[in-house]
Amino acid sequence: MKVHYECFACAANQCQKIVEIGTNDLELRRRGVIEAAKLMAGINGDSIPAVFGSEVFLGVYRVIGNDDPFKEYKELSNRLAEKVVSDIEKEGPNLKTALKLAIIGNVIDFAVGYSPERIEEDVKAMLSEELYVDHSDELFERLGKAKTLLYLADNCGEIYFDRLFIKKLKEAFPYLKIYVAAKDGPIINDATVEDLRKACFGEFAGIISTGTRIVGVPLDRVSDEFREVFEKADVIIAKGQGNFETLSEVKDNRVFYLLKAKCRPIARELGVPQGSMVCLKG
Amino acid sequence: MKVHYECFACAANQCQKIVEIGTNDLELRRRGVIEAAKLMAGINGDSIPAVFGSEVFLGVYRVIGNDDPFKEYKELSNRLAEKVVSDIEKEGPNLKTALKLAIIGNVIDFAVGYSPERIEEDVKAMLSEELYVDHSDELFERLGKAKTLLYLADNCGEIYFDRLFIKKLKEAFPYLKIYVAAKDGPIINDATVEDLRKACFGEFAGIISTGTRIVGVPLDRVSDEFREVFEKADVIIAKGQGNFETLSEVKDNRVFYLLKAKCRPIARELGVPQGSMVCLKG
Numbered sequence: 001m002k003v004h005y006e007c008f009a010c011a012a013n014q015c016q017k018i019v020e021i022g023t024n025d026l027e028l029r030r031r032g033v034i035e036a037a038k039l040m041a042g043i044n045g046d047s048i049p050a051v052f053g054s055e056v057f058l059g060v061y062r063v064i065g066n067d068d069p070f071k072e073y074k075e076l077s078n079r080l081a082e083k084v085v086s087d088i089e090k091e092g093p094n095l096k097t098a099l100k101l102a103i104i105g106n107v108i109d110f111a112v113g114y115s116p117e118r119i120e121e122d123v124k125a126m127l128s129e130e131l132y133v134d135h136s137d138e139l140f141e142r143l144g145k146a147k148t149l150l151y152l153a154d155n156c157g158e159i160y161f162d163r164l165f166i167k168k169l170k171e172a173f174p175y176l177k178i179y180v181a182a183k184d185g186p187i188i189n190d191a192t193v194e195d196l197r198k199a200c201f202g203e204f205a206g207i208i209s210t211g212t213r214i215v216g217v218p219l220d221r222v223s224d225e226f227r228e229v230f231e232k233a234d235v236i237i238a239k240g241q242g243n244f245e246t247l248s249e250v251k252d253n254r255v256f257y258l259l260k261a262k263c264r265p266i267a268r269e270l271g272v273p274q275g276s277m278v279c280l281k282g
Numbered sequence: 283m284k285v286h287y288e289c290f291a292c293a294a295n296q297c298q299k300i301v302e303i304g305t306n307d308l309e310l311r312r313r314g315v316i317e318a319a320k321l322m323a324g325i326n327g328d329s330i331p332a333v334f335g336s337e338v339f340l341g342v343y344r345v346i347g348n349d350d351p352f353k354e355y356k357e358l359s360n361r362l363a364e365k366v367v368s369d370i371e372k373e374g375p376n377l378k379t380a381l382k383l384a385i386i387g388n389v390i391d392f393a394v395g396y397s398p399e400r401i402e403e404d405v406k407a408m409l410s411e412e413l414y415v416d417h418s419d420e421l422f423e424r425l426g427k428a429k430t431l432l433y434l435a436d437n438c439g440e441i442y443f444d445r446l447f448i449k450k451l452k453e454a455f456p457y458l459k460i461y462v463a464a465k466d467g468p469i470i471n472d473a474t475v476e477d478l479r480k481a482c483f484g485e486f487a488g489i490i491s492t493g494t495r496i497v498g499v500p501l502d503r504v505s506d507e508f509r510e511v512f513e514k515a516d517v518i519i520a521k522g523q524g525n526f527e528t529l530s531e532v533k534d535n536r537v538f539y540l541l542k543a544k545c546r547p548i549a550r551e552l553g554v555p556q557g558s559m560v561c562l563k564g
Contacts, residue, residue: 005301005311008319012294019287029287034325037290041323043316 001245004265007049022069035063050215050242068186077110077157084119085160098168103277105161107260132276139256146234148177154240159191170204178205185213216246255282283527286547289331304351317345332497332524350468359392359439366401367442380450385559387443389542414558421538428516430459436522441473452486460487467495498528537564
């Protein structure tokens, strides 16, 4: 997905959030956004929002001297989501419900003072919503014939919902080899391979780094190891907007996007109402 | 006032508003914000928000091919404000109330579907608030001894509140020569000399252009004619944030700022709580 007109102000607002969360020093914050302004000048009509955004954010991290401004936020998200998912798991969700939960996990901002009970209520409300585009039957059919699945994770917190879905996939398709990919290092609230390890994804999947901190899977930046797994995978599940933004240009029919169209550009690109949840084949 | 860290995202958000109001063509909107990104790279620690913002906005105007995106918004503001002020005037406000009304006129967004009745209610509520910094006694004392006053206008709509205040000033200080300055051409919702003419400011003041479309009074950009009036003025009343941003660096004790500190940077710079109304000598 190429940059839409809303992506510029959105990236600028994210930079503001980064400097606010990343340092209390007003002068450093100011230098951070001035750096952001310089880096953003590189946007052109072919820019992919997730990629240029990440480059700008990493530049801001350097200037404010904080390599992981969302560290505490991510830890809190993981802790809360783990608790919530553990409770949901006891209710024995089926495979399709677990897929919807994986999408819902992308939507919740775990760290805004929510109680686990409140999150569970919200999750239940969202579970009653239909997917606006639902290619899950085809996804499951394809997984029945597949040897390997590559699962592209997105955010912290959300990964505990992914873990539940992946467990259910493993039950339904016991011979499927599953790889779960995450970022090589911290970038906004994205999950890193370290987060996957801490969440013990290794018990039912291979953990793999994309080889980059750039959001999504920019195929010109990923490691050789990742590219090999990517190329050999029979099916790819891509969670969230960043993975969609970087892969949608490729038109790869192995990919199934699981996401909620949170912003107008993504909704416009997908041709769905803003806020829709989709399981969409690429 | 030099750029604060919040000014970057604020300018980016204003650019988004400009392209949205300025064109329905998504591709033009996109080119507009890409131009904004390029122009914003010029920000440095010495930039004055009103000045770099204006330069960026004018660049966006050029790219989207709309030299006055806020035209309708401004016309509606002027029409509504004229009606509201005409009703308020019947209640015979005194000079100090008229000064507060001039500050309040800066706060109201006339064009967001307000009814005149609703605006009048809001105005009355704000009139009951005290000024957080109130140097109005000194302002009036100085005007009693002054020969000329330069009044720097700010936004459309607001100018009808200014007109009422200026009428009251003229009653209180009949020998005072008053100049009212506005922008030479359209820039966001700022009043232009044309707006002043339409509002018949000529009946009790000299109308003068700053000689530039840049928000505020950037003294390195104004016309020679304006600079002459500026230099000769005994007292200067500067309305709103843009005039404050461009003049606050000068430390000119002829200047009285009349504004509401709507944003955090202005409030921080003035050392007042955000939202405060002030009549502050420079």
